[in-house]
Amino acid sequence: MATTSDFRNGLCIELNNELFTIVDFQHVKPGKGGAFVRTKLKNLKTGKVLANTFNAGVKINLARVERRPYQFIYKDDLGYHFMHASTFEQLTIEEQLINAPDLLKEGQEVEVVVHADSETPLSCELPPFVVLEVTYSEPGVKGDTATNTLKAATVETGATINVPLFIDTGEKIKVDTRTRAYSERVK
Numbered sequence: 164m165a166t167t168s169d170f171r172n173g174l175c176i177e178l179n180n181e182l183f184t185i186v187d188f189q190h191v192k193p194g195k196g197g198a199f200v201r202t203k204l205k206n207l208k209t210g211k212v213l214a215n216t217f218n219a220g221v222k223i224n225l226a227r228v229e230r231r232p233y234q235f236i237y238k239d240d241l242g243y244h245f246m247h248a249s250t251f252e253q254l255t256i257e258e259q260l261i262n263a264p265d266l267l268k269e270g271q272e273v274e275v276v277v278h279a280d281s282e283t284p285l286s287c288e289l290p291p292f293v294v295l296e297v298t299y300s301e302p303g304v305k306g307d308t309a310t311n312t313l314k315a316a317t318v319e320t321g322a323t324i325n326v327p328l329f330i331d332t333g334e335k336i337k338v339d340t341r342t343r344a345y346s347e348r349v350k
Contacts, residue, residue: 164222167200175207175276175285177224178215182207182278182285190219207276207285210259227279233287235271243267245275245287254284261287263340265322268295289340294349295319296335303328313345 165176170188177183183204192198198219205212217223233245233254242255243264254275258264266289267273276285300316313325316336324338326345335349 165225166223167217167219167221169223169225170200170202175226175228176204177226178204182226182228186212192219228285229277229279230274231277233273233275235267235269235273237269238267243287245273248272256284256287260284261289263289263343266293266295266318266320266338266340266343268293268320291340292337292346293340294335294337295322295324297326297330297332300326300330300332302331 167190170185172185172187174185175182176185183206185202186205187203189201190198191201200217200219202215202217203212204215232248234248236244236246236253238244242257243261245254245256246252247254256275261267271293272290274288276288277283278285295318297316298319301314303314312328314328314330315323316326316330317323318336318338322343324336324343324345326336330336330345330348337346337349338344339346
């Protein structure tokens with residue numbers, strides 16, 4: 164058991180027989196009345212984010228979750244297949260549990276969040292940035308750099324990312340997996 168003073172981003176709690184992770188929280192102490200904690204909770208099964216308010220000091224059930232390193236192997240009709248980094252145990256995860264499935268490439272290291280009591284995978288998180296090669300992009304127009312314009316580029320996984328005009332086919336770029344945005348060119 165924990166209280167609202169133990170809240171932090173990423174904490175996994177059990178609420179109404181569902182597992183939630185805290186995306187954002189704010190402790191509020193109004194001038195009149197008791198203090199409370201305003202939170203945004205992400206349902207680990209459905210992925211929906213909902214707002215919830217807790218009175219300060221309320222006891223909350225914590226869920227035991229473990230973050231385990233896995234490596235992406237391949238994708239087929241059953242889902243995405245991963246292999247544990249040290250035990251070589253294989254695991255299949257559905258697409259909706261992965262935060263950016265179109266940015267996954269073979270051999271990619273990921274973290275799988277597993278519910279420790281039932282050994283069921285809850286989510287699969289890519290690293291914050293991945294390096295991908297651009298397989299196709301339209302050539303940029305010379306002299307069209309007065310503004311910060313972007314063009315669509317297809318990367319090796321098949322995803323389409325908006326990149327600056329100077330990025331050409333064959334170059335490697337760093338992509339932010341949380342926002343699916345171009346970060347920088349990799350030498």
